[in-house]
Amino acid sequence: GNSVTQMEGPVTLSEEAFLTINCTYTATGYPSLFWYVQYPGEGLQLLLKATKADDKGSNKGFEATYRKETTSFHLEKGSVQVSDSAVYFCALRRFSGGATNKLIFGTGTLLAVQP
Amino acid sequence: NAGVTQTPKFQVLKTGQSMTLQCAQDMNHNSMYWYRQDPGMGLRLIYYSASEGTTDKGEVPNGYNVSRLNKREFSLRLESAAPSQTSVYFCASSEGQGYMNTEAFFGQGTRLTVV
Numbered sequence: 001g002n003s004v005t006q007m008e009g010p011v012t013l014s015e016e017a018f019l020t021i022n023c024t025y026t027a028t029g030y031p032s033l034f035w036y037v038q039y040p041g042e043g044l045q046l047l048l049k050a051t052k053a054d055d056k057g058s059n060k061g062f063e064a065t066y067r068k069e070t071t072s073f074h075l076e077k078g079s080v081q082v083s084d085s086a087v088y089f090c091a092l093r094r095f096s097g098g099a100t101n102k103l104i105f106g107t108g109t110l111l112a113v114q115p
Numbered sequence: 116n117a118g119v120t121q122t123p124k125f126q127v128l129k130t131g132q133s134m135t136l137q138c139a140q141d142m143n144h145n146s147m148y149w150y151r152q153d154p155g156m157g158l159r160l161i162y163y164s165a166s167e168g169t170t171d172k173g174e175v176p177n178g179y180n181v182s183r184l185n186k187r188e189f190s191l192r193l194e195s196a197a198p199s200q201t202s203v204y205f206c207a208s209s210e211g212q213g214y215m216n217t218e219a220f221f222g223q224g225t226r227l228t229v230v
Contacts, residue, residue, distance in 0.1 A: 034218070043119070043205055043221035044158075089157065102148070102173070103207075103219055107157035 002027040006090045006106035013080055013113050021075040021109045023064075023090035031094040033057075033066055033073040034103070038087040047075075047088070080113045087111070117141050121206050121222035128196040128229045136191040136225050138206030146209045147189035148173075148219070149181060151202040158205065164189055196229045203227070 007022040025031065032051045036044040048057030053068035062077045073090060090106040119140045128134055140147065145166045150158040150173075160173030164183040178200060180192045189208075193200060203226050209219040 041223075043223045044207075044219075045221065046218040049218065102160060102163060103209075104160075105150075105158040107155060 002031070002092060002094055002104050004090050004092055004104055004106035006088075006109055009087075009108070009110040011109060011111050013111070015082055015113055015115050016079045017113075019075070019077040019080045019084075019111065021088055021090075021111070023073045023075065023106060025071050025073065025090075025092050027071075027092055027094050029094060030068075031092040033064075034091040034093070035062070035064055035073070035075050036089040036091060036105075038089065038108070040086070044089060080111070082113045082115055085111055085113045119206055119208055119220050119222040121204075121225050123225060124223065126225060126227050128193075128227065130197060130229060132196050133192065133194050134196065135193075136204055136206075136227075137188070138190065138222060139188045140206075140208040140220070141187065142208060142220065143186070144208040144210055144220075145186070147183065148207045148209075149179075149189070149191045150205045150207065151175065152205060152224070153202050161191065161204075196227075198229045201227060201229045 003026045005024050034049045035047040037047045038044045048059040050057040050066035056065045064073050064075045087108045087110050089108045091103045122137045148163045149161040152158050159175050162181040164170045167186045182190050203224045205224050206222040207219045
């Protein structure tokens with residue numbers, strides 16, 4: 001079946017450090033891939049997305065590239081800030097015939113950035 | 116911009132009590148979802164509704180019922196609450212079938228504790 005695996009957290013970094021959060025997926029066909037972010041006490045919001053192989057999604061200094069050959073969609077940011085502290089979820093969506101195109105989430109990675 | 120609105124934000128129930136979580140969206144979306152979020156397990160889909168008048172089970176439907184009252188509203192009911200249903204519940208909505216690339220919008224969540 002379809003699934004998403006992302007690195008365990010928490011990830012603790014100092015401000016201005018480089019961030020990578022790994023995400024790999026299992027899916028047949030060509031899913032769309034997403035990163036969502038959840039700030040403390042809030043719901044999830046879309047951070048970036050990519051809809052086909054080799055697409056790069058980017059937003060707020062974060063980027064991720066859809067790598068079909070390695071079935072990966074790793075999240076990166078060159079210089080993190082304290083305000084980036086949140087839980088990050090990798091997700092995929094694959095259209096499955098008559099069913100609605102459900103989002104499938106990874107378990108989430110907590111990022112804590114220290115000043 | 117209200118987006119997706121969930122009520123209540125917090126609730127404490129005794130084992131065996133019933134309650135309904137309400138969700139409404141004002142974006143004219145066809146699809147709506149209920150997820151639960153538990154530590155180390157990410158978001159798991161409870162039920163979803165591809166369109167008004169239709170509902171389907173997700174990964175963890177046992178102990179829950181849903182009603183798609185109209186296009187705007189999608190409620191989740193716990194008939195006899197159990198401690199295992201202590202969780203944070205999120206409602207979400209998105210464009211329906213054929214709109215793979217669109218994002219899902221989430222409510223702010225309901226933190227439910229069953230004692």
